[in-house]
Amino acid sequence: MRAGRAIVAILPPPLALLATPPQGSTCIIWVLPQGSHMTLATPGVDPPAALGHAAGQSLATPSASSRWMMVALQLLLAVLIVRMFEIEERRQLFTMLAIAIAGFPIYFQLPYQWRSWFFVFLTGLTSGLILGWAQTALAFAVGSSLVGLCYLPLAYWWRIGLLLAAGVLLAILRSGSSSLFWPVVGSMFMFRLILFVSDTRSQPKMPPLQESLPYFFLIPNVCFVLFPVVDFSTYQQTRQAKLSTEDCQQGVNWIVLGITHLLVYRAIRYWILPPPGSIENINTLLLFLVTNYGLYLRVAGQFHLAIGVLHLYGYRLPRTHDWFFFASGFTDIWRRINIYWKDFMSKMFFMPAFFRLRRYCGDPIAVCLAVMWVFFGTWIAHSWQVFWLLGEFPLSLMDAQLWLGAGVFVAANALLDYRHARHPDRGSKAYSLSAGAYRVLRTMGTFLLVSFFWARWTNPDLLVNLQKEIGLAYFLDAKQWTLCLALLAGVFAAGLALHFYLFQRSRGPQSKTGPVLRNRSGLNIAWLGALFLFAQPTLVQNVPIEWAHLMLAMQSDHFSQTEASQMVQGYYEELNEGSIQAGLFSGHGAALRDDTERRHFMDFTRSRRDILQIELIPNFKAEYHGAMISINRWNMRNHDIEKTKQPGTLRIALLGSSVVMGYGVGDEETFAVQLEKQLNSDKYFTDLNPRYEVLNFGVGKYSPLRRRALLEKKVLEFDPDVVLYIAHQDEIYSAVFDMAKFADLGLIDDDPCLLNILTEAGVDATTPSGVIRNRLPNHALEILSCTYNRIITFCNAHSLVPIWVDLPIPGQFEIPGTPEMARGLAQQAGFQILDLADWADDYETAEVMLYADIHHASVKGHKVIAQRLLEELRRHSSLLKQK
């Protein structure tokens, strides 16, 4: 342990007394049992001096001591689980949570007037570690300037004018900028500044600066840019001067609930959510709608975590979501889901509009018009949010229709609510079966309608695609409807039983409403402890491999099968899938990234009507991102060659995807070119053969089926001796994907093996494409096996040496089928295997992959691949023989 280092420890009193810091170290110890308040001490120093102003407090009671111990244990477990399960790793939740948990005991030991500055310091520290110090400096400069404008000694409307001018200037700067600090600053100010300005206007004087700054610079906001719109008045009113075990426990409860939400979200996303392409009947459609809505749990989980962290700092903020899946009407869902948003819209849009409108028309009409005004505001506000978080302003008419359509339903429902509020029901309090049934049906109906709304919003083309690719007939299947109705009846019965139980409980002695989630520490510890055990390697090693796969998948923050497949192969546009977004922005971001990739690749390809579908444009030459891309006259990313090879030359044909083609690197930087140079300059190889030519037949989006077709249609014309077939993790997935596509287009007519698979799968000329896509994955291994066997047969017939190269893309991609399965099939078919599985192990991913596109190798990556291929060929030099 180095001298001068700060050590933070959580200790009960006996251990705290024994603990002695090393020479020169600053040791911060949580001394747990100081009554109901947490205090700070340094062992070895007299308690009164160390405890400062906290000295003299009453001695701890055992119950207070144990409560603090429980809180400390829960927080420790929560941080461990976030780390072990990589929860929100891409947002660096662990960093934020660790700083927040380490910081709050110190926060409460500081004099009151210093705490706000310390809180802002912690936000800066978190931001510095997550965004980098330069980005943090920019974020704080912009944010402080905005707050500063609010404090100028000018009349209210002058300050508003200056803020608007600053907003316009910042919007101009934001457009087209990809700096990391923008989403964070945007998230901190885009709505909260409006509330701040509005609330401080009605206050007799401006709040002190140290009270305002933490309102904007909230610690969890650095991590979660999609953040609850915390109301300024609520923030002021709920701030506690002392930390009680109850507040702290409440914060822990929210944190644990947030973690649970995020894990459930992960399970839905990885295991349950069916890709839109697999929908082929009413039940799979319902499953998609329901699970797609379930992805909203990510937003709820993030909000719970954010509020939980703020609770630790004494902000007793109200809940952000309230059992929204159980909403029983349109206004009910509005008041249960994202409650802070509802409050914001109510305060800034509904109330002002209602009170103004009622001067001119009756209250009922004012209610309806004010609700429509709220939904109009919601439509604009969502685009406003997307602008600050992503830098684009997607103001679409489709969204307007959707939001205003929802507004009509909510307005009608609000009218009923208003009438009910004016004339409250004072009827019987006895249980009524019919009322219970009506409530359950309303809840089920609301759930389905909101799921439908969510799917329409996140995947606008879903219904059109279903109608086009599947057809109505499949959704009218009587058997499926029977099953569907049985399922719904079961849900209804369960709902009725739950309703009865809740009704009885509400009449019992415990009906008095108290703080939510109180005294849950034992449950939290049990749950977090179970998760801790679940993540132990010993457990994973002792369960069946299928279970282990699922358990490991749950423990990492990676792309889902659909997302990963899309990115590896660039099939995003073909899957037509923007659906699996949980937040407002994730889908937009993915779409943007992929559109860019597609445009560049498509620029130098042209379509074909056969199984190859596309090919590189002959003689194309252009510069992309500083890299020269040249295509020769034979549609190859290769220098110009003659079809007939010179005597004494050994020709190696490279078959593969965009990685082989060399997407993103210059002509001379592809591993194909480098391999050729090295083979011709290495005496060991030139002794074997006087000359080598490596022919690059790699084309982006070429799956095994297309590579096989290319080999038969074109490669043979160049008289190769060796075929190097380069495989990545997507061998199985991409083969199935292309097979489904070709079957739909009727392009599989010359391959008895594949035709046989189609027959087994029950696919014929009349089968809708969506159904084909759904059925073929069950035959994935057979499809790849057929393809490999055919390649081997072809190579044997023409005396070519077939070599299968295992070249995985670094990173975790949960794509159907493991690389081992593909490798096994290749071996079984008769390929020679070159193992490059570890080619990137000695490097950081960022070193060997392109910065902006982690699925293609960088210049250095190509160098490493060429070098590794050379080594492997040296080890298997007997394969390098001319025909």
Next chain:
Amino acid sequence: MNQTPPSSISVDEIRHHLLAAIAQELKLSPDTVRADQPLMSFGIDSMQFIGMIGELEEWLGCRILSNPLARYPTVDDLAAWIARELAAGRTQLNPNHDV
């Protein structure tokens, strides 16, 4: 709840009326609703609030012209303001004009 139109109304009566209305809307015991806390912090939503305002207006024979919660967020504040306005003989109550 008292439905009799009042001739002269006190702050306490308005406070009591509001607390009872909130408790009824939220199905809480009236003694759990605190008059010094922001009204919206009990979880009452905008529709319930404007319903309560409508009922209050009907009872008091007045009209509230603007959202009173921005300036008078608690039941105590709201009741005191309404009583003061009524005592001043006003029936068109605008919180923005009462500084």
